Structures are given as structure tokens and as C-alpha cells.
């Protein structure tokens with residue numbers, strides 16, 4: 001290997017890893033738990049004389065007894081060879097070519113050639129890397145990954161798990177550890193901070209000391225990441241049923257205040273800061289509750305961002321106690337929109353339509369607060385309010401807020417049930433399965449594909465909260 005780049009030098013310095021191979025009896029992964037399409041790809045590769053491995057999150061989730069969201073495969077076959085082998089496939093990716101193999105029922109298995117570096121391990125993110133400079137060995141492919149628990153391989157010849165980085169031990173001990181030298185890996189790609197926190201939150205794992213030190217030391221590097229990448233990662237953390245744990249860890253590590261600096265002032269006041277943190281945790285607990293209880297619900301991005309911003313916005317604009325007569329409504333909307341733009345939306349590259357939706361949710365909170373009935377278990381909003389175009393979204397958001405402060409479900413929460421399949425059609429962002437030893441997300445039935453356009457639970461008269469879904 002021609003060791004010219006910093007990455008290659010670092011790899012050689014740290015390349016004291018030992019290969020650990022776990023036989024079929026020494027690990028919990030069963031071939032029957034691997035999706036049949038992924039197995040087909042693995043067998044086809046083997047029959048053609050190539051090596052094929054299940055990699056990344058799929059191996060991690062199977063090892064933990066969770067259902068993987070997707071099954072990614074790595075191989076020593078090159079993209080061109082893969083295209084010949086799988087007729088129903090296409091090549092994607094600008095910097096690294098990846099082959100998607102298509103199966104019936106919109107099933108896609110992604111197959112990538114083993115490589116020596118991550119697409120993010122470059123200071124020139126837009127540069128297309130020459131292919132022959134990036135292909136690598138199994139060991140290099142393990143080393144370029146983010147966390148040790150995401151760096152395992154599973155092969156079908158002898159059903160073994162192959163581990164170069166101590167991932168099996170960390171899975172067993174519940175440890176999140178960045179592969180290699182954490183500081184350097186974070187400097188090279190600060191998004192790894194978010195990935196470490198995600199997997200700690202999802203699985204109830206502990207972040208290892210050196211990794212945690214590197215995270216807290218280099219928090220501000222998150223500002224260097226492309227805004228759209230941070231936004232997409234963030235949405236993954238808020239979806240999936242373990243958002244409360246994520247917020248808890250993001251607050252503890254300082255990630256939260258780094259991503260959302262407008263909260264910093266609130267956190268500086270001891271009592272107020274604690275109250276704000278508590279509110280955030282309760283709001284996200286209410287969100288997780290919806291995710292756990294309503295099958296296949298996907299909340300809109302605007303709703304998720306509104307939850308995140310609410311404790312701050314509540315104080316900044318006194319959202320629950322506004323008398324909005326005449327120009328008042330317009331003035332408040334304008335003020336909210338201006339702040340959203342300046343403090344939040346630009347930082348995360350958020351579309352105008354989403355900003356407008358968040359503004360609508362916030363500006364109408366005082367109206368809902370004024371007209372709510374004491375008994376929130378009944379759906380008794382005034383008819384004129386129900387007719388408003390904003391009512392549907394605002395009443396759901398208000399219900400979530402109510403649940404977060406009272407821990408009782410309001411009747412409007414049940415309306416999220418009606419939204420489930422529709423919201424799914426609107427959203428393009430993936431919802432992670434969530435996982436875990438601690439979370440209930442994994443208990444949620446994962447069915448392959450939606451049944452037509454029928455609302456989830458539509459035939460269930462009692463609804464998921466024991467409330468009627470009117």
C-alpha cells in the first residue's frame with residue numbers, strides 16, 4: 001500500500017487489531033432472521049466466486065435480537081462485476097459507487113465493494129475519489145466504519161461473525177466506542193458525534209470514556225458539517241421511539257446546546273434551565289409514546305421540529321397567553337418566522353414550507369389553550385375552531401403538549417392514528433426501527449409493506465389509547 005495520505009498513516013499506526021471469528025455456536029445470529037433477499041444476494045455472490053458479508057447496522061441489530069431496518073452487504077466484487085451479476089440493479093453514489101439490487105415489493109439490497117475509507121474521511125467532500133484508490137480489505141473496511149458495534153461482518157459460508165475492532169465485546173458490555181482514535185475520527189467527520197449518541201440512546205448503551213472526551217472536546221466541529229446532513233441525522237434521532245433518551249444524552253454531552261445555541265441562555269439560569277430540560281424530556285416522552293403505540297405513524301418533520309423548539313418558543317413568545325386581535329396574529333407570526341429563520345432554519349437548511357408549518361403550530365397555541373375544556377379526554381372543541389384549516393395539526397400538537405405536562409392522554413392524541421398511513425405517504429425521510437434492550441420500539445410489529453391506504457387501526461373501535469378514533 002502506498003501510504004501517502006494521513007488516513008493511511010493513521011490506519012497503519014492503529015492497525016494492531018486482532019481478528020476474532022465467532023463460530024455459529026458462539027453468537028446469537030440465526031440465518032433464518034436474515035431477510036430472504038439479502039440471503040439471495042449473499043448466495044449469488046458466493047456461487048459466482050466472490051466473498052459476501054452482511055455488514056454494519058444489520059449485524060449489530062441481529063446480534064442484539066432486534067429487527068434490522070435494512071441489510072447491507074459488502075463484497076470483494078467490483079461495482080461493474082456486481083452489475084453483471086445482478087441484472088435488476090443500478091449503480092448510485094457520486095464519491096463511492098454502490099450497487100442497489102431490486103427485488104419484488106420495492107425491496108432494495110445495497111451492495112458495496114469493501115473499501116479502505118469512509119466517504120466522509122476526506123477534507124475534500126466533493127471530490128470524486130478514483131475507485132481503485134478506495135477499494136480495501138475486510139480489515140480496512142471494518143476500520144473505516146464509525147463505531148465498533150457497527151463494524152462487524154457476518155458470512156454465510158460457515159455462519160461466522162468476524163470482528164476486527166472489538167465490536168462483539170462492546171455489544172456484550174453495552175459500550176459505544178468510536179473505531180480507531182476518537183479525536184481524529186471526529187475531526188474528520190463530526191457527524192460521528194451524532195452517530196455515537198444515537199446508538200447509545202437507542203440501545204441504552206454507555207459511551208466509552210475516550211469517545212465521550214473526544215465528543216465533548218470537539219462539539220463545535222458540528223458547525224462545520226453540511227447543514228442538510230445534520231438535519232437528516234437529527235430527524236432520524238427524533239423518529240423511532242427513543243427520542244427522549246436521545247435528548248437526555250444530547251443535553252448531558254452538550255450536543256443539544258451546540259446544535260441549538262438559542263437554548264444556551266435558558267440553560268444558564270439554574271432553575272429555569274432545569275425546568276426547560278424537564279419540559280424537553282417530557283415532550284419527547286410523549287412523542288415516543290405515540291411512536292410506540294401507533295403502528296407505522298410518521299410524524300411530519302415540522303411537528304418534530306416544533307416539539308424541539310417549543311420550550312424555547314413558549315418563553316420567547318409567551319405562546320399560551322397571547323390575545324391575538326386585529327394585527328396581533330400577523331405580528332406574532334412575523335416575529336416567530338423571523339426568529340425561526342435567523343436562529344434555527346438556516347442552521348439546519350429547513351425549507352420554507354416547514355418553517356411556515358412550525359409558525360402555524362406556535363401562533364395558534366394560545367387559541368387552543370383558551371378554548372380547551374377541562375376534560376381533555378373528550379373531544380369538545382368549539383365548532384368554529386374545528387373548521388379552521390390549522391385545527392387538525394394544531395390540536396394534535398396541543399394534545400402532545402398536554403400529554404407532556406399532565407401525562408394523561410387527551411382525546412386528540414388518538415387523531416394521530418388517523419394520520420398514520422397518510423403521513424407515511426407524505427414523508428420521504430426514513431424512520432429508524434429503533435431498537436433495543438430498553439426501548440419498546442422493537443416491540444412494535446414490523447410488517448412488510450402497508451396494506452393499501454387503510455388507516456392503521458381503523459377497524460379498532462377503541463383506538464390505541466383506549467379512546468375512540470372518531
Ligand code: ATP
Nearest residue numbers: 056057058069118120144145146150151189192432
Ligand atoms: P440504522 O439502523 O439507523 O440504519 P446503521 O448503523 O445501519 O443504523 P447507516 O446510516 O445505515 O446506519 O450506515 C450503515 C453503516 O455505514 C454503519 O453501520 C457504519 O458501519 C457505516 N457508517 C455510517 N455512517 C458512517 C460515518 N459517518 N463514518 C463511518 N462509517 C459510517
Ligand code: MG
Nearest residue numbers: 057058069070
Ligand atoms: Mg442502516
